[in-house]
Amino acid sequence: MNIKEASEKTGVSSAAIRYYEKELLIPAIDRTDVGNRDIDDRIIRRIQFVTQMRAAGMSIENLRRYIQLFDAQEDNAKEQKTILKTQLAAMEEKRDDLQSAIDHLNYKLNHFYDHMETTEEELRELERQHAEKATDDETSEGDGYDNR
Template sequence: MNIKEASARTGLSSSTIRYYEKEALIPPIDRNENGIREIDDRIIRRINFVKIMRAAGMTIEALKKYIDLFDSEKNHKQEELKLLKEQKLIMEEKRDDLQAAINHLDYKIKHFDDHMLQTEAELNQLEKEHYEK
């Protein structure tokens, strides 16, 4: 498939796919005799992996390191696994921070009327005290 079809299939722009190729996040894409990229399922799988990891917050640098290890002819399975576990911990910390913020907003939404009434009463009292001076 060409890059436009790959873009539709992955939900990424053609420029993002070209960027991933330039940064070696995906293997070099073969081109046909007219110079048009011919993207196969192997490339699509890699694009989707990179897309998911980027959406989860994995840095380009960490992705490059992992992909370099993965694509190496030497066996780096333990290093790959270590890097994936580290990234998972980072993502879990971000998830926990996000969940704490969501919980706080849920509380504020649930108690919005109570909070607003109390805040208005406090402001009215402060205003009253200010004018009595």
């Protein structure tokens, strides 16, 4: 598969794929006899992984750090787990912030005022809902996996 097909398959531009390769986010790609990239499904999956993590707000820098530990093939499982856990915590916080923002906009949508100020009452109401949810959550403290 050439780079254009890979681009169409993943929705990532050809330039971005070259950029990811250069930045070591994906492995060095095999070349044809004339030097063109020949992309297989393993690379496609790596591109998709990068895309997913990028969409989730993981920086190129952090992604590279994480991936390079794997590629170094050493006894670094602990460090890899640390990076994963750090990133997970950041992503979960981001998800919760996002949910708060969603709640806030939903509130505005449902109690549609003629002004855009977030009033004291509105803040109290959002706070009330937040507290309610927190007590709900206490009853379902999971195993840390799939903890939406």
